[in-house]
Amino acid sequence: MKTMKKVSALVLVLIMAMTVLAGCGGNSGSADEQGIKDVTAKFQKCMNDMDILGIYDCIEPETGAQVKEQLETSLEALGMSMDDFKESEYYTAIIEQFESAMPFDIKTVKLEVSNIKIDGDKATADVLAKADGVEDETQSFSYVKVDGSWYIDSSALGM
Numbered sequence: 001m002k003t004m005k006k007v008s009a010l011v012l013v014l015i016m017a018m019t020v021l022a023g024c025g026g027n028s029g030s031a032d033e034q035g036i037k038d039v040t041a042k043f044q045k046c047m048n049d050m051d052i053l054g055i056y057d058c059i060e061p062e063t064g065a066q067v068k069e070q071l072e073t074s075l076e077a078l079g080m081s082m083d084d085f086k087e088s089e090y091y092t093a094i095i096e097q098f099e100s101a102m103p104f105d106i107k108t109v110k111l112e113v114s115n116i117k118i119d120g121d122k123a124t125a126d127v128l129a130k131a132d133g134v135e136d137e138t139q140s141f142s143y144v145k146v147d148g149s150w151y152i153d154s155s156a157l158g159m
Helices: 002-018 029-049 052-055 061-077 082-086 090-100
Strands: 110-118 122-132 137-144 149-152
Touching: 029 052, 029 110, 029 122, 029 137, 029 149, 052 061, 061 082, 082 090
Parallel strands: none
Antiparallel strands: 110 122, 122 137, 137 149
């Protein structure tokens, strides 16, 4: 029973991470615009590959580090390292459950960025998300520049 509670807590942490999976994409221009496109492309690749830790690297470092720490703490409570977890039946079950709950194939998500507006160390962009099984959807994404690199602003994602 105690292990089930730990697994449930771990599932909640992973679901938080997956809420990040709601959109992103491409456009050309300045170095800042390229940085925004690059982080969005990395985010898309992480979604397609179901790379949870990679997704955290796409959001601003402070929040990404906090979420990673929560995940690592949950794994420690289960006596697992991240590598052990990725090879475990828990991880496989969580990924399968997540994929089956999605109305689209996460591995087919394509993100296209347009209408980038930069204001200092903050930016917004329209992101067209395409995936097999659903209609295309455009969302507004916020970005933040930290130490010269662009990240997806997790506060705009409800994190």
